[in-house]
Amino acid sequence: MKCEIFIDPNCEERVIVYAKENNLITSEIKRLAEQNLNELIGYRNNEIVKLNFISIDCITVINNKIYALSDNEKYLLKERLYSLEEKMPQSFVKINQSCLANIKKMEKFDTTISGTLKIHFKNGHTDYVSRRQLKTVKERIGI
Secondary structure, X not given: OOOOOOOOOOOOOOOOOOOOOOOHHHHHHHHHXXXXXXXXXXXXXXXXXXXXXXXXXXXXXXXXXXXXXXXXXEEEEOOOHHHHHHHOOOOEEEEEOOEEEEHHHXXXXXXXXXXXXXXXXXXXXXXXXXXXXXXXXXHHHOO
């Protein structure tokens, strides 16, 4: 596949792909082009803040509202968790029904006799991995 990139600060950004058929590469290019690259919009008090994916420890549901937790700060997000899951980079993994976790921000793991996995994040937040997501999480973190 040939690739050409033209940089013009005055033009509208768009991606055009010519391919014989839809495949993994074209699907990934489309996903990357459609996502809002490396940032989310969060709300804290009366402020609107751009959040970089790298700085987010996890995205979780608290009292039926979605929050991004980052460095002991909590930012309200206006998007649904399932739509956020689609736009998050590969460093994020769904650990339970209400939490997307950044693998790079995980500090340690506790296991119990019953087989549950508790994740401690660098910001002090803790959460549990559901049985349904346990296999995927273990594969992604290399256990």
